[in-house]
Amino acid sequence: MTLALGCIADDYTGASDLANTLTKAGLRTVQTIGVPAADLALPEVDAVVVSLKSRSIPADEAVARSREAAAWLNARGAGHLLFKVCSTFDSTDAGNIGPVTDALREDAGEAIALVTPAFPETARTVYLGHLFVGTVPLAESPLKDHPLNPMRDSNLVRVLARQSRGQVGLVDLATVANGAEAVSARLDALAREGKGAAIADAVLDRDLAVLGAAALTRKVSTGASGLGLGLARALVAAGRVAPRAAEADLGPAIGGPAACLAGSCSQATLGQIARAEAAMPVRRLDPARLLAGEDEAGAALTWAMERIGAGPVLIASSAGPEAVAKVQARYGRDAAGHAIEAAMARIAEGLVARGVRRLVVAGGETSGAVVDRLGLPAFRVGPEIAAGVPVLRTTDRDMWLALKSGNFGGPDFFADALRLMP
Numbered sequence: 001m002t003l004a005l006g007c008i009a010d011d012y013t014g015a016s017d018l019a020n021t022l023t024k025a026g027l028r029t030v031q032t033i034g035v036p037a038a039d040l041a042l043p044e045v046d047a048v049v050v051s052l053k054s055r056s057i058p059a060d061e062a063v064a065r066s067r068e069a070a071a072w073l074n075a076r077g078a079g080h081l082l083f084k085v086c087s088t089f090d091s092t093d094a095g096n097i098g099p100v101t102d103a104l105r106e107d108a109g110e111a112i113a114l115v116t117p118a119f120p121e122t123a124r125t126v127y128l129g130h131l132f133v134g135t136v137p138l139a140e141s142p143l144k145d146h147p148l149n150p151m152r153d154s155n156l157v158r159v160l161a162r163q164s165r166g167q168v169g170l171v172d173l174a175t176v177a178n179g180a181e182a183v184s185a186r187l188d189a190l191a192r193e194g195k196g197a198a199i200a201d202a203v204l205d206r207d208l209a210v211l212g213a214a215a216l217t218r219k220v221s222t223g224a225s226g227l228g229l230g231l232a233r234a235l236v237a238a239g240r241v242a243p244r245a246a247e248a249d250l251g252p253a254i255g256g257p258a259a260c261l262a263g264s265c266s267q268a269t270l271g272q273i274a275r276a277e278a279a280m281p282v283r284r285l286d287p288a289r290l291l292a293g294e295d296e297a298g299a300a301l302t303w304a305m306e307r308i309g310a311g312p313v314l315i316a317s318s319a320g321p322e323a324v325a326k327v328q329a330r331y332g333r334d335a336a337g338h339a340i341e342a343a344m345a346r347i348a349e350g351l352v353a354r355g356v357r358r359l360v361v362a363g364g365e366t367s368g369a370v371v372d373r374l375g376l377p378a379f380r381v382g383p384e385i386a387a388g389v390p391v392l393r394t395t396d397r398d399m400w401l402a403l404k405s406g407n408f409g410g411p412d413f414f415a416d417a418l419r420l421m422p
């Protein structure tokens, strides 16, 4: 298998978002969980997205895992490596976007990497290096209150510079408007000035096509699904991939009980949980009881099993910024996050042990904890539920999943997802 595109995603929901974008653009794509075993049987594909859970771990560990993934992808002939990060640039001043980009770029012998989280389809645009989420700058968006990585600076040149060893430059929209050659020339000029990375502006899909073509002339780039779309279009335009329609049939219906788990505290997910109350029973975990050592997970599982015969159920830990701040002040940010993720993973394991084969999970870290606990090796990509969220089918057993980035999906996301998981 020779890969046209090798991708390393820093979380599992981000990986399925990218796999969805690449599939829609005509690339046969598989999403693996972690760096695959050497003997993992994979279908013939154009792109592999290796999902890591490396967004919120120490930078040196994120670098080591990303290098392992790069080695696996390079061994399969990956023509270009895309490091997939969040379209809201979720990270802290300690990393990990800068350190991983630096490491992958240096290993590939490149002087500079193009970096852009722009993803216009989900209203993430970058202008003069400033990231906008919808109509507001990143630092005024709900991401300012993210439980793990509050984003309080919209200027990504500054944000990335704080995480990087070298300096960071800008490829502005006026340059992007002049086409891929102009972008490449600007990258060369910035590299001569000693810059190791450059944030690239993009506000429309056509800007992504330009950035994809420019990125493809180098071995490594960093971005969200938007850059994935640009790279996919460039690969097709260059004749390096023959585009194909997405697989229509991922296998027979599975049926049986279905459940949803939500650990994201994003505004979008909070609204989706509120809407789900009209459609299914909803159980809210009490983080304070859970962190005090009470068996909240066991109680939620018992609650679920009493109801699941009658239809899907939703279990959520999600809470608004004030409640999250209270829990974090008492137990610590990371300890609280990890304990809640572990409880969600335990609930998922219990549900699957009791026959659930249709599972929707909201939240990147939450999805990572759940999928790791279930030991799922890889997914094939099915139909799109909402922008950035596909239905997934496990490759080693009959199970449907949807891994939803906290911020994505329409108001009725949970019901929308279950409708596409027969």
Ligand SMILES: Nc1ncnc2c1ncn2[C@@H]1O[C@H](COP(=O)(O)OP(=O)(O)O)[C@@H](O)[C@H]1O
Pocket (backbone or CB within 6 Å): 147, 148, 263, 264, 265, 266, 287, 317, 318, 319, 323, 324, 327, 328, 336, 337, 338, 339, 340, 341, 362, 363, 364, 365, 366, 367, 404, 405, 406, 407
């Ligand atoms: N009520 C809560 N209080 C504090 N932290 C929470 C609460 N509910 C969930 N969390 C934690 O918040 C984090 C949410 O991150 P994640 O699952 O990646 O969602 P998103 O996709 O919105 O980023 C997780 O670590 C989760 O365990």
Ligand SMILES: O=C(O)[C@@H](O)C(=O)COP(=O)(O)O
Pocket (backbone or CB within 6 Å): 011, 013, 014, 015, 017, 018, 085, 086, 087, 088, 090, 224, 225, 363, 364, 365, 388, 404, 405, 406, 407
């Ligand atoms: O690029 C995006 O916005 C998503 O693909 C993504 O990475 C979201 O991360 P979470 O919100 O943590 O799920």
